[in-house]
Amino acid sequence: MKNVSEERKTAAVPATAPSPLPAHDEPRSTRNRVARSILDHGPSTAAELAGRLALTQAAVRRHLDTLLAEGLVEPRDQRVYGSRGRGRPAKAFALTDDGRDAFDQAYDSLAADALRWIAQQAGGGEKGEAAVSAFARARLAVQAAGYRKVIESAAPEQRTEALARALTADGYAAAARSAPVGEQLCQHHCPVAHVAERFPQLCEAETEVFSDLLGTHVQRLATIAHGDGVCTTFVPKGGAPPGGATGGPKGGPARPHRTTTRTTTASASTAGRNPA
Structure with a gap:
């Protein structure tokens, strides 16, 4: 998965599909599926990932260990709604910023520069903030x-x-x-x-x-x-x-x-x- 983190620096990756990986590289492809499942469903336990991807929990944990080592996921305490059973709650794994970047297609620098320019052209300060707000509302109105x-x-x-x-x-x-x-x-x-x-x-x-x-x-x-x-x-x-x-x-x-x-x-x- 290390090459996925590197690819995001040179090419945009569609948000609707996993990052491109060699077809013959099955371990990396499966790790990419694990990361994509976390992206689609939010913080997930190894058991939840295994159920979604038809993998064993042992296999999922191996891929999670690799993703952890590469800084693409991080463990979190799972929220428990209602009464909690005995034992410690299972850890849920969430994508880090680097993990999300592997899937992002947004041109962050260009977008930030454009919004900064809009704010400056409006005079900066409160007027600038109002101009950015107006742009945000207009953009979302289409959606x-x-x-x-x-x-x-x-x-x-x-x-x-x-x-x-x-x-x-x-x-x-x-x-x-x-x-x-x-x-x-x-x-x-x-x-x-x-x-x-x-x-x-x-x-x-x-x-x-x-x-x-x-x-x-x-x-x-x-x-x-x-x-x-x-x-x-x-x-x-x-x-x-x-x-x-x-x-x-x-x-x-x-x-x-x-x-x-x-x-x-x-x-x-x-x-x-x-x-x-």
């Missing part, structure tokens, strides 16, 4: 138009799952899971994570879009850009219809959902506080 059709065609209780499928199709490896008072939208991959680390407006605009699409306030609990393993967004139960709008005065236009502004504040203040 949101396609997502909206998918979400509006889904039943209310399946809209978060529909959004997760749409995000996955765009390379975010997303999934929806139930939570005590709502759902969690988890994105296991972010093609622009390194740029978002420098320009958090990208994460904030994305959170606003999720709120608008699902028609309810949402709260960003964690982001890959802030060093977390997964971008996690909490979606409460009982949201309004998609579009983030409620009816306006009789005979008047609809008005934005009142929680949109509160969502943006929550995103900025809580991002990265709840590692996944």
Whole structure:
């Protein structure tokens, strides 16, 4: 897998496919499958990886040892929901920044330079930040138009799952899971994570879009850009219809959902506080 880390420095690797490896190099190819499974599903135990890839746990552990030695994965304590059984919880393995870079197609330097130029042209300071925010919203508006059709065609209780499928199709490896008072939208991959680390407006605009699409306030609990393993967004139960709008005065236009502004504040203040 060492050559994968080196390849990322000279060539972009599609986020939707494993890094190219020689067909005859079976051990490296299998390690690449292990890394890709972690990318798609988030931090995973050896048992979970073995089940997904139809490998023995012993084989998976050998590949994990190699990935650990190369700095492409790291062990983490697995979260336990509900009562914990006897014994120590199994370790979950997450991709490191170098591991994610092996799959990234984002042209980080070019994107960061472009956003920096936009900020400078707007005058820097608060004006510059506002210009970057406007760009982020405009960029996501194009994606949101396609997502909206998918979400509006889904039943209310399946809209978060529909959004997760749409995000996955765009390379975010997303999934929806139930939570005590709502759902969690988890994105296991972010093609622009390194740029978002420098320009958090990208994460904030994305959170606003999720709120608008699902028609309810949402709260960003964690982001890959802030060093977390997964971008996690909490979606409460009982949201309004998609579009983030409620009816306006009789005979008047609809008005934005009142929680949109509160969502943006929550995103900025809580991002990265709840590692996944």
